[in-house]
Amino acid sequence: MRLQNPPGGLPWALYAITASSLILNLVLLVKVGSQDAQSEAMVSAEAAPVAEAPAIVDAAATEHVPEPVPAPIEEAPVAVPGDLNVVQASVTHSLARTFQNALPAEHADVVSAVYARPFFWDLNLRSDLQKGDTVQVAYAWDGELARVDAATYHSKKLGRTLTAYSFMTTGDDYASYWSVDGVEAAERLVDGPLNQYEQVTSLLKDRPTHKGMDFKVAVGTDVVSPRNGTVTRADWNWKYNGNCVEVRYSDGTMARFLHLSETKVKAGQSISKGAVLGLSGNTGRSTAPHLHYELEKSGRVVDPIDYHGTVRRSVPDSDVAAFSTEVERLQAILDTAG
Numbered sequence: 622m623r624l625q626n627p628p629g630g631l632p633w634a635l636y637a638i639t640a641s642s643l644i645l646n647l648v649l650l651v652k653v654g655s656q657d658a659q660s661e662a663m664v665s666a667e668a669a670p671v672a673e674a675p676a677i678v679d680a681a682a683t684e685h686v687p688e689p690v691p692a693p694i695e696e697a698p699v700a701v702p703g704d705l706n707v708v709q710a711s712v713t714h715s716l717a718r719t720f721q722n723a724l725p726a727e728h729a730d731v732v733s734a735v736y737a738r739p740f741f742w743d744l745n746l747r748s749d750l751q752k753g754d755t756v757q758v759a760y761a762w763d764g765e766l767a768r769v770d771a772a773t774y775h776s777k778k779l780g781r782t783l784t785a786y787s788f789m790t791t792g793d794d795y796a797s798y799w800s801v802d803g804v805e806a807a808e809r810l811v812d813g814p815l816n817q818y819e820q821v822t823s824l825l826k827d828r829p830t831h832k833g834m835d836f837k838v839a840v841g842t843d844v845v846s847p848r849n850g851t852v853t854r855a856d857w858n859w860k861y862n863g864n865c866v867e868v869r870y871s872d873g874t875m876a877r878f879l880h881l882s883e884t885k886v887k888a889g890q891s892i893s894k895g896a897v898l899g900l901s902g903n904t905g906r907s908t909a910p911h912l913h914y915e916l917e918k919s920g921r922v923v924d925p926i927d928y929h930g931t932v933r934r935s936v937p938d939s940d941v942a943a944f945s946t947e948v949e950r951l952q953a954i955l956d957t958a959g
């Protein structure tokens with residue numbers, strides 16, 4: 622199950638081999654050697670793909686200027702053709718550049734953004750990358766969108782390999798990424814605004830112009846109040862926020878929930894922790910179904926991660942056997958590139 626480092630000393634060589642196997646109709650093997658002359662400083666100098674290609678375009682509650690962001694990206698649901706592309710590459714310059722060098726041009730930025738999400742909890746994908754780091758990814762491409770089934774990142778800084786295997790545990794509505802040890806790659810807010818969601822697609826720290834945290838979630842999902850409080854506003858600034866709710870938590874923190882499909886509360890209403898504020902949606906300045914959640918205290922933006930604290934789940938005991946089988950299958954696929 623361990624990541625095999627690619628042979629070094631292949632300056633800008635790119636090999637592409639097409640092969641077939643019982644598991645895959647098509648496996649694309651790509652190896653890219655690192656350029657020896659590149660410094661670690663250059664590796665960390667460029668922006669991370671999360672910032673370069675955010676998955677979702679929206680505007681924070683108080684923003685009136687559209688953000689200068691590239692075309693929105695949203696990964697596909699499960700219905701993607703079975704062909705998987707498997708890539709292993711040495712990190713050069715940035716994650717974005719690494720994928721641009723190793724993947725077909727039209728795949729690179731999309732796959733890079735999706736790949737980054739399981740790992741942005743453990744690694745600053747802008748400053749923590751080092752020469753000699755390696756990536757592996759197995760992904761499906763449907764002509765426009767990418768679905769990443771398995772990925773690894775070998776980090777010299779951490780001195781270990783981060784792993785992410787897609788698996789849906791019993792009782793969950795969405796597949797998530799789990800490490801080889803069965804620990805979820807993503808952290809979850811303690812008492813967050815959603816009980817079920819697909820993925821966090823944007824952290825507060827990812828973009829300075831973006832004041833909240835974005836959760837990719839199907840339209841119509843209950844958005845609940847994480848705290849007791851009072852509704853201060855609903856459905857203001859519709860062009861940007863869509864249907865939206867603002868709650869003053871009992872500790873004075875202001876919370877905003879944007880892009881809802883439906884609002885269930887009115888200004889002035891007292892609400893209890895867990896009360897349904899509305900249903901998630903894709904309204905206002907939003908190009909894909911998601912919830913934007915932002916916090917503010919005394920006029921300052923607060924990171925929901927800090928405010929709520931986070932937990933990491935483990936694969937439940939009843940799913941461990943199935944998970945192990947799936948990890949073996951996915952790792953075998955990744956290893957075809959090793």
Ligand SMILES: [Zn+2]
Nearest residue numbers: 679833835913
């Ligand atoms: Zn947002």
